[in-house]
Amino acid sequence: MAVPSTLRAYGCEQRSEPAQLTQKEAKAASVPSTFRAYQYEKFGSPDCELRLRESVPTSRLEATQLRIKVHSAALNPADQKIMQDFGLAITGRQPSAEAPFGMGFDVAGTVVETGDNVTQFKEGDAVYAMAPFSSFGTFAEYVAIEEQFVALKPENVTFEEAASVPYTALTSYQALFEHASLKEGERVLILGGSTATGSVAVQLARAMGAFVIATAIGCQDYLLVESLGANQVIDVSRQKWANVVDAHSVDVMYDCGVERKAWNYDAQAALKKDSGRYVTINPMMQPRAAKFGAKCIGEIMVHPSAEQLRELSSFIESGALKPVVDSVYSFERLLPALEKLKTKKARGKVVLRAAY
Ligand SMILES: NC(=O)c1ccc[n+]([C@@H]2O[C@H](COP(=O)([O-])OP(=O)(O)OC[C@H]3O[C@@H](n4cnc5c(N)ncnc54)[C@H](OP(=O)(O)O)[C@@H]3O)[C@@H](O)[C@H]2O)c1
Incomplete structure (x- = not known):
């Protein structure tokens, strides 16, 4: 083939x-x-x-x-x-x-x-x-x-x-910085903050100076994500994140492969109207066109890179990424x-x- x-x-x-x-x-x-x-x-x-x-x-x-x-x-x-x-x-x-x-x-x-x-x-x-x-x-x-x-x-x-x-950290590094261009001071919502990819994403986004909101399921997950440095953790076993996050307040949303319907339903209402970016690492439910102007980057695929691994090493050596x-x-x-x-x-x- x-x-x-x-x-x-x-x-x-x-x-x-x-x-x-x-x-x-x-x-x-x-x-x-x-x-x-x-x-x-x-x-x-x-x-x-x-x-x-x-x-x-x-x-x-x-x-x-x-x-x-x-x-x-x-x-x-x-x-x-x-x-x-x-x-x-x-x-x-x-x-x-x-x-x-x-x-x-x-x-x-x-x-x-x-x-x-x-x-x-x-x-x-x-x-x-x-x-x-x-x-x-x-x-x-x-x-x-x-x-x-x-x-x-x-x-x-x-x-x-x-x-x-390597695999999970490169995935989250590429999703946040290569594809969604997350910048210092921006607000990022990470869906699945306690997954392997999510755990890295929370730490990397914090290290880059973003305001990090992340979802978790249950008390143990909540504590893990909080310990990784998230500014705000939403336990989705108790409340819907869409009811907690202010409308059009998020710059970047990163789905760590846990909510394939998010873009079509709640994400667009949470993302900033013209500048919001949405990225995921699993196939999405057939994505609908943006209603408010936010950008759907869609599903990305990790690729190996020594250069990016070296950057991740510096986060590890500084203690920012554990x-x-x-x-x-x-x-x-x-x-x-x-x-x-x-x-x-x-x-x-x-x-x-x-x-x-
Ligand atoms: N595109 C890419 O390049 C790429 C790269 C890495 C990973 N991935 C994919 O992304 C997904 C996550 O990878 P991973 O390495 O991070 O997986 P992981 O930590 O080994 O397992 C994550 C799974 O546990 C469940 N889960 C754990 N915590 C959760 C939370 N807070 N909220 C919702 N669900 C939670 C979810 O399964 P359920 O939703 O089934 O409950 C989730 O898919 C996988 O499907 C993986 O194949 C894609």
Whole structure:
């Protein structure tokens, strides 16, 4: 299947299978010739199709790639959605026995090998990254990844915390700043402030000097979102946010994928008439034209970026962005970890630890 140009922009173009490392080359590069990795040969449920392969051959690095020994890798809803729902649409490929799919986008670990043209990293560097849609698969002991997606791990967080950051933080960073152009002093309403993406969005928006209103469901969520620095938290299990937020008082509304009807119903009445912007990360119910003039940016899709990761690192190092980790699972317990994520009761990120 041809890959649409929009997907190509997100790094989804097909890649040819990389050559495998010979045992001699592996020894010279001090990496094993095989490693363990989660893979699947067919789309379907993780229970049925996901396998922990014991001896996946190590591929030869491309000149611009580096090899990371994975310490930790975080889970995202996309991992299962790609496997079960929209993998073909996102990647333009089908997994097979010859070319199985890996799973996982987020990674933190140590550089163990660098390609000939890698300039910014050396063996031993502690790094973190979001893998691109063309070659994800961080639920593994080793991962080869393009230098352009990798940043040094902030020194003040653990590998588990660092792994929890890239996918969700890049999503919220891009939604708020790249797409909605949130500015200092503006008022932002974050729908789903206690989700993984929402938890980051609250902190980033505060760090940028915005006035942050965020929704939560129930007392525990309320306390979490409040602790992240929101100026105003609305518990939507007790009251509708639309009854609390003043008409046409919000500059930016960011739906963290929890209210697909919001734009058509209440958002336009809360957004500023001519300058309000609305952005979401899940498909919207068929969006109607703006009644008041606010701009519907619509659904955005995250893309990996080392440059933006470096900016996120500076927020982490200054203490403005604190990773929120719900739980850490050992490498062999990916299935229970995926189950935990599916309950939608995780508050913060679920992390898989590959090395000790
Ligand atoms: N477009 C993109 O690039 C992109 C990037 C990242 C994530 N996403 C999508 O965005 C959604 C959220 O991702 P995430 O990583 O933040 O998810 P998450 O924290 O792992 O789980 C969030 C889910 O828990 C429920 N939930 C938790 N707190 C809530 C609250 N305060 N208000 C309402 N519902 C709440 C919602 O499920 P229910 O609504 O089913 O109850 C929500 O979808 C997912 O659907 C994910 O696939 C898209």
